[in-house]
Amino acid sequence: MTDRWMALRRVGEWVGFEGDELSEYLTIVRPIHNQALEDRKESHAERDLRDEYFEFLNENVLSAEPVVTHLRDHRIDEEVVGLFEAGSVPIKDTFRSQSVIDYELDEIVDFVMLLKLLDRYHEKAESGVEPLENLHSLIYLTNYQLSESDSYSVTKDHGFGMLEETGYRYTFERRDGYVWSDSLQRDLDRLVAWQLLDRELVDDPKPEWDRTYSIFLGQAANLFLTRFEKRLDSFDSLLLNEWERRQNDVIDDFATSSKVGISSHLESLDRFSDRSNGQIVLNGRAKKFTSDQSQRGIQINV
Incomplete structure (x- = not known):
């Protein structure tokens, strides 16, 4: 699960959050992430999430209304917010160490x-x-x-x-x-x-x-x-x-x-x-x- 939390963290850093703002963002996304995992277990118990985890984050976590609202409250650029709403955040790129x-x-x-x-x-x-x-x-x-x-x-x-x-x-x-x-x-x-x-x-x-x-x-x-x-x-x-x-x-x-x-x-x-x-x-x-x-x-x- 460590890598999964790191993916959420890296997305927050990519948006531009740091320090207290990054902690606040993680406080919002983590319960959404946990609930989405529980919901998925009930309907996809037989499927391994590893190969589609970034897609899962985009569809079920990062595009959630509380996350999008939080971004707008912090005046994140609308083009970036639009990627969250559309479920198309480039998570793989933000997660690669060589992209930093x-x-x-x-x-x-x-x-x-x-x-x-x-x-x-x-x-x-x-x-x-x-x-x-x-x-x-x-x-x-x-x-x-x-x-x-x-x-x-x-x-x-x-x-x-x-x-x-x-x-x-x-x-x-x-x-x-x-x-x-x-x-x-x-x-x-x-x-x-x-x-x-x-x-x-x-x-x-x-x-x-x-x-x-x-x-x-x-x-x-x-x-x-x-x-x-x-x-x-x-x-x-x-x-x-x-x-x-x-x-x-x-x-x-x-x-x-x-x-x-x-x-x-x-x-x-x-x-x-x-x-x-x-x-x-x-x-x-x-x-x-x-x-x-x-x-x-x-x-x-x-």
Whole structure:
């Protein structure tokens, strides 16, 4: 029974409950779970529950009215509540140990903004970003625009512009006609592994492409966004809004551009054209995002 209680606990953690809120949630679901088990014994005494336990939880426990009401009372996002009502909570994913990752809010803000970039790109281009190097270039151009904007900080002598305090933390170097960030690529690989992003090989790649696959939002992306956008409320809204505004400008300008078109624009920028292959063209955000809350690691279930 220990594993079964753990499944209920993991679902609560996935929703975002912790501490007293998690204990309160478990206090509500446990008697519902016990009664559902008793009812099942009377009608399915001969059947083993192990192979269908998660289905049992969805149909008989998590979709129960007291559980749904409790979620709404705690202002859980309606998209998440809808999964409980429909009996379609992704229990298996929340129960797998490899689906838990620990990151600080300073890093989560990059993940959220990456997903928002891809979401807006899809709205404009009706496709994923292809080739991969175009995604690196779009994120670089977002940071470049921030670096060219006047900083609101009292320390304006660092040459970062607004990139001193907002924007991605990735550093970019020149790679022939595009830019590349190893740290960004590591994060992209992680997001793919966590199903926040998907990637697939392009059947008919262009001759000038180096990385011949497309990147787009994964099946877990929407739930991640609905949960963790709220975590950013404690950050400086001016800085986040400026970051998103610049990012949207870049997507609006280049979502339908080819790699050749983006490379041509990069060549028009002194920071790019004056650099040789392998040289840094732009450093990442200079300062960490901070909030009034503790910057302890946050457990993310995806």
